[in-house]
Amino acid sequence: MWCCSPVTENGSRLSYYGLKYNYMPEILNSDVVDVNSATFGGCFLRNTSIAEVIEGLLESKSMFLNRDVLRSTYVPEYLPHRDREVEALLKILVVALRGDTPSNILIYGKTGTGKTAVTTHVGDELENVGAKRGIPCKVLYMNCEVIDTQYRLLANLARSFGKRIPMTGWPTDQVYSEFRSAVDSTEQVVVIILDEIDKLMKKGDDVLYSLSRINSTLDHAKVSLVGISNDLTFTEFLDPRVRSSLGEEEIVFPPYNADQLSDILRQRAEMAFGNESLSNEVISLCAALAAREHGDARKALDLLRVSAELAERDGSMVVHVNNVRKAQSKIESDRVEEVVVTLPTQSKLLLYGITLLDKATESMRKPSGRKIMSTGEVYRIYKRMCAVLDLDVLTQRRITELISELDMLGIVNATVVNRGRYGMTKEISLETPADHVHRMLVTDTRLQPLLDMKFNSFQAQLGM
DNA sequence: CCTCCACCGGAACGTGAGGAGT
DNA sequence: ACTCCTCACGTTCCGGTGGAGG
Numbered sequence: 001m002w003c004c005s006p007v008t009e010n011g012s013r014l015s016y017y018g019l020k021y022n023y024m025p026e027i028l029n030s031d032v033v034d035v036n037s038a039t040f041g042g043c044f045l046r047n048t049s050i051a052e053v054i055e056g057l058l059e060s061k062s063m064f065l066n067r068d069v070l071r072s073t074y075v076p077e078y079l080p081h082r083d084r085e086v087e088a089l090l091k092i093l094v095v096a097l098r099g100d101t102p103s104n105i106l107i108y109g110k111t112g113t114g115k116t117a118v119t120t121h122v123g124d125e126l127e128n129v130g131a132k133r134g135i136p137c138k139v140l141y142m143n144c145e146v147i148d149t150q151y152r153l154l155a156n157l158a159r160s161f162g163k164r165i166p167m168t169g170w171p172t173d174q175v176y177s178e179f180r181s182a183v184d185s186t187e188q189v190v191v192i193i194l195d196e197i198d199k200l201m202k203k204g205d206d207v208l209y210s211l212s213r214i215n216s217t218l219d220h221a222k223v224s225l226v227g228i229s230n231d232l233t234f235t236e237f238l239d240p241r242v243r244s245s246l247g248e249e250e251i252v253f254p255p256y257n258a259d260q261l262s263d264i265l266r267q268r269a270e271m272a273f274g275n276e277s278l279s280n281e282v283i284s285l286c287a288a289l290a291a292r293e294h295g296d297a298r299k300a301l302d303l304l305r306v307s308a309e310l311a312e313r314d315g316s317m318v319v320h321v322n323n324v325r326k327a328q329s330k331i332e333s334d335r336v337e338e339v340v341v342t343l344p345t346q347s348k349l350l351l352y353g354i355t356l357l358d359k360a361t362e363s364m365r366k367p368s369g370r371k372i373m374s375t376g377e378v379y380r381i382y383k384r385m386c387a388v389l390d391l392d393v394l395t396q397r398r399i400t401e402l403i404s405e406l407d408m409l410g411i412v413n414a415t416v417v418n419r420g421r422y423g424m425t426k427e428i429s430l431e432t433p434a435d436h437v438h439r440m441l442v443t444d445t446r447l448q449p450l451l452d453m454k455f456n457s458f459q460a461q462l463g464m
Numbered sequence: 465c466c467t468c469c470a471c472c473g474g475a476a477c478g479t480g481a482g483g484a485g486t
Numbered sequence: 487a488c489t490c491c492t493c494a495c496g497t498t499c500c501g502g503t504g505g506a507g508g
Contacts, residue, residue: 151492166484171491344495375471398496400472416472420505423470 063308063317069271070305072298075117080267081260082114088251089122093224096137096189097130101215101222104246106197108232109253112296115228118253119193126191136188144200150207153200154179157192161185176210183214183221190223197227212245255295261287264297265304273308278319282307285324303327336432339409340440345447346394347402352441352450353381354412355434370413374425375400389449403428411437 048056068074079086093102109115123139130137140160147153154175155165161182165175183190192211194200200207214223227246235243256264265283286307290300304319306327311319343351357378358371379396386393394402403426407414414426430437442451 149493167482167492170484394495395497396471397473397498401496404473416503418504418506419470421467421469421507422505423468424503424505425471 063273063312063319065274066272067305069268070301070308072112072301074268075121076267076271078267079114079117079121080263081256082118082253085114085118085251085253086122089118090125092249093122093126093191093226096126096191096222096224097133097135099135099187099189099222101189102191102224103248104212104225105227105249105251106235106247107226107228107251107253109230110255110294110296111230112290112294112298112300113253113255114297115230115253116195119195119226119228123191123193136186137191138188139191139193141193141195143195144198145196150200151175153194153207158182172207176207180214180217183223184218185220187220188222190221191226192223193226193228195228196230198229198231208246209242212242256291256297257295258284258287258291261290261295261297261300265300268301269304272305278304278308279321281321282319282324285321289324289328302331306331333436336411336436337440339411340437341443345391345444347406348441348444348447349385349389349391350378350382350399350402351406351411351437352447353378353385354406354428354430355437355441357381358430358434370429373428375403375428376425378403378428385450388453389447400426 069076089105089107092105095102107115107119120141123141126137127139129135140157142153142156144153147156151170151172154172155167158165158175158179161179163178163182165178197208208225208227211223211225225246232252235247262283265286269278269283283304286300286303289303290296293299303324307323308319310326310330311317311323314323316323340348340351354373357373360371375396379399382399383393385391403412403414406412410431412428413431414428416424417427418424441447
């Protein structure tokens with residue numbers, strides 16, 4: 001829980017949730033207050049009512065003019081350092097307004113390089129101009145991370161033409177023909193943007209094959225596909241026919257450098273804060289930190305937003321460099337926490353086993369000090385833990401897959417190595433400090449019997 | 465040079481939940 | 487109630503893999 005102590009108009013500190021600023025400095029000075037460990041009991045709202053607290057919070061001045069422009073979902077009128085990409089995309093898609101079929105396009109670029117922003121921006125403009133000129137042109141945006149199966153994609157496409165498709169139950173072919181007939185019901189050009197198209201690939205490329213061939217089965221309408229991916233190699237796994245048809249045109253979005261990120265942040269900061277709420281150093285630091293992570297504008301914006309929010313909660317009207325540092329660690333730990341808390345039980349158990357092995361003393365360590373474990377080692381611990389919890393034991397094959405998933409989520413690092421005579425295995429190490437992960441896992445009551453055990457007896461029981 | 469270890473990971477298949485149509 | 491479908495999650499089978507060690 002985040003605890004703030006805002007300043008009221010007359011300058012006095014509010015006692016939020018009854019915590020008197022002077023009485024519990026250690027709690028208020030720390031970033032995070034653990035509700036369970038803080039002693040609220042006797043003093044809860046003794047001197048202020050919740051209504052008064054809310055009034056006070058609303059009256060306290062905010063440094064934000066507009067918070068939402070710092071969210072990555074916000075698309076500004078002008079996208080700095082993306083003129084070339086906007087122009088390239090426009091040149092390809094503009095033929096839609098002449099009633100022709102635009103070439104299918106594949107757009108590549110790492111996360112936060114402006115692919116989605118540019119594409120949706122261009123798509124919106126295309127629709128607007130089309131509407132003004134009375135040219136029927138429809139742009140549909142689908143995020144394949146959310147709509148991640150062929151059925152859902154086709155169902156959503158059909159629904160955007162007013163068709164009623166159940167959540168499940170129909171054969172995929174039937175949904176496809178519903179969509180096809182809906183599209184072809186009138187003369188129009190339809191541009192389908194498939195964001196994170198590589199996520200769809202995992203479920204097979206049949207739907208992409210069908211969509212890329214749809215024009216040959218249409219009498220009135222014309223369909224063009226725009227695939228967006230942050231994986232440059234994803235077409236390698238495509239059916240060659242789909243690959244050639246989908247990638248008629250390709251646009252690559254290069255990552256932003258630190259200077260470009262600074263420009264982007266300055267543009268947004270002007271809209272978000274208006275005045276001199278933040279120094280040049282803050283913008284440079286956010287830009288530099290994000291540039292280090294493959295020039296990710298999303299990350300830069302998140303950093304700036306969270307830094308400002310942290311500063312605001314401290315009652316400050318100015319963002320400082322130390323707010324950025326705090327924001328960076330908060331973002332990372334929030335990300336890990338979200339991932340760990342939502343893991344299924346078996347994955348949590350597996351991760352718990354990895355943290356225990358990491359804590360175990362006799363260890364082979366990387367130069368970084370991280371313990372390296374093998375799949376076999378982890379699996380043995382996992383099986384013993386299942387016995388303690390009386391859970392079904394998954395096969396090693398499945399566990400290998402779960403380890404790979406943890407690797408993809410960035411919680412562990414797993415690399416396949418060949419140890420010659422000693423066989424092939426994954427070398428697994430924790431990416432996040434074991435204690436940190438541990439604290440998140442203890443919130444799961446299903447793991448309670450394990451957590452109740454003393455570490456030593458636990459090690460003995462698990463044969464560590 | 466050949467063998468062998470300790471797995472990896474693809475493929476095919478099974479199971480059960482859950483929604484929709486008949 | 488039954489059938490048909492998708493989908494998530496899991497299993498079994500089995501052909502690799504490639505370097506240490508004989």
